[in-house]
Amino acid sequence: MRSKVLFLPGEEKSELLERLPLLLGRLIDGGFSNDAFCGMKVHVGENGNTTFVPADFARVGVRFLKEAGARPFLFETNTLYYGQRGNTVDHLNLAAKHGFSLEKVGAPFLIADGMRGESSARIPVKGKHIREAQIASLVPNIPCIVGLSHFKGHMLSGFGATIKNFSMGCAARGGKLQIHSLSKPWIDVERCTRCGECQKRCPADAIETKGGDFVIVRAKCTGCAGCIGVCTARAVRIQWNEASESASQKMAEYALAALSGKEAFYVNFLVNITKECDCYGEKMKPIHEDVGILASRDPVAVDQACLDMVEEEIGSAHKEVDPEIQLAHGERIGLGKRDYELEEL
Ligand code: SF4
Ligand code: SF4
Known part of the structure; x- marks a missing residue:
């Protein structure tokens, strides 16, 4: 059976914000029991970046989750590289500057891997590359996850969206090193x-x-x-010397480890589609007009559906990288399916 992917088309932010609850209602369908903790995985953008998914979408998502009976919070991990998100204090200050504060979003923002990315849980994986993933220690304790992922180009894997958000984005610092480096x-x-x-x-x-x-x-x-x-x-x-193919496959294996045993919902924003990722601390011009929001319970299907909509631009942005590798490997290891059915809302 093909995986269902919901598609909310639109180029106007105000329209997408207004219709996001409709999409979430169809995606989550049924609400939450027992005041369930629900972690919303976000990326607040590096200092100077302007094309990350705006905090307004997290605010609308938080309100929806509360009304559905959940106890939502936002979470993210510290970066491997030295930057404004490399430790918890600088990261939280930057998050607040970019609008991801309790006052603006309505839910607390937690860093999932300790003060400097050192806090990890070792999760076994039967992968081609990874036998034990170093996942941020908070992540295994989150029963329900909603991913807000930005679809954009990425120099290592061709593009980054849900699989990237739940692999690199849920790995502790040692896990990020394992994905990026052979040394x-x-x-x-x-x-x-x-x-x-x-x-x-x-x-x-x-x-x-x-x-x-x-x-x-x-x-x-x-x-x-x-x-x-x-x-x-x-x-x-750090020697950033892992090859694109292996790093893309490791990403799929890390996402499998991070998501194991969870109820999870994936929302991809096909807006502000830039050549490089949100870790770039600079203003970048989009390489494609805004498309809208796609969502699924299948992390591979939602990324595949997004890629299919902008494959030409992503392909020419990073000609040397095959963006399909993370998807093909994700399907091979049981993370999800590439075959999907698109339903437009
Ligand atoms: S030298 Fe190796 S084991 Fe020691 S702190 Fe650095 S990465 Fe960890
Ligand atoms: S490498 Fe070690 S000894 Fe040298 S400055 Fe850094 S923490 Fe200090």
């Missing part, structure tokens, strides 16, 4: 101030001093990425 981190001695903080915090005792310099012993390092988070000098460096 262990290394210390740039030119930047290092020799404060010793990384050595104190390394759970594997993998950071040693040699001739006064701090070095990571690869054989001991478990890739938890804790040292990246604690280094205020930004001296712990």
Whole structure:
């Protein structure tokens, strides 16, 4: 049987906001029991980015969830790279600046993976690449999830939307490192101030001093990425060397781990479709006119339906990357189906 994907067409934000409850009503259909905690996965956009899904949509979604009997909250994880979302304090300040505050949205915003992305739960996966995913520790405790995902281009996987939001976006820092890199981190001695903080915090005792310099012993390092988070000098460096194909497949495997055992609903915003993702801290021009909102209970089907609508632009934005890989692998491992039936509202 094909997966159902709902489609709310529209280019005007005000119209989409007004009709979002209709879409959510069809998607969720039945409400919630026992004041269920319901986590809304969002991305607040890097500092300077202007094309992330606006907080107004989260506000309307929160109101809908409350009326349906749930106890909603927003959640997100800290980033692997050094930026305004690399630790909980800076991240929450940026979220509030971008409108994701309790006052504006009507629900609290939680960071799911600790102060610096160090807090993870190990979830087993029978994947081609991943045997144990490092998922943000809050995520396994969320019984019900609603994903608000922005569909846009992505340099590593061709595009990013629901699968990306629930893989990279639900991984703790070590998990993000596992997806992005084949190597262990290394210390740039030119930047290092020799404060010793990384050595104190390394759970594997993998950071040693040699001739006064701090070095990571690869054989001991478990890739938890804790040292990246604690280094205020930004001296712990990452080799972004995972190939596009494997990284895309790892993303599907991480999404499978993060979503395991949950009731989940996926909403993709095909608006402000940019070449690069919302982690870019700059204003970007869209590569396609706005299309609307798509939603499904199937994370693969909703991404496939979006890609089918803008495949030409996504294909020419990142010619060297095959955007279908994450979808094909997602289907292969049982994350969802690529075959869908579109219903326009
Ligand atoms: S935390 Fe950073 S600056 Fe301090 S010793 Fe480690 S690498 Fe060097
Ligand atoms: S990644 Fe984790 S295990 Fe490896 S050196 Fe850094 S803190 Fe230690």
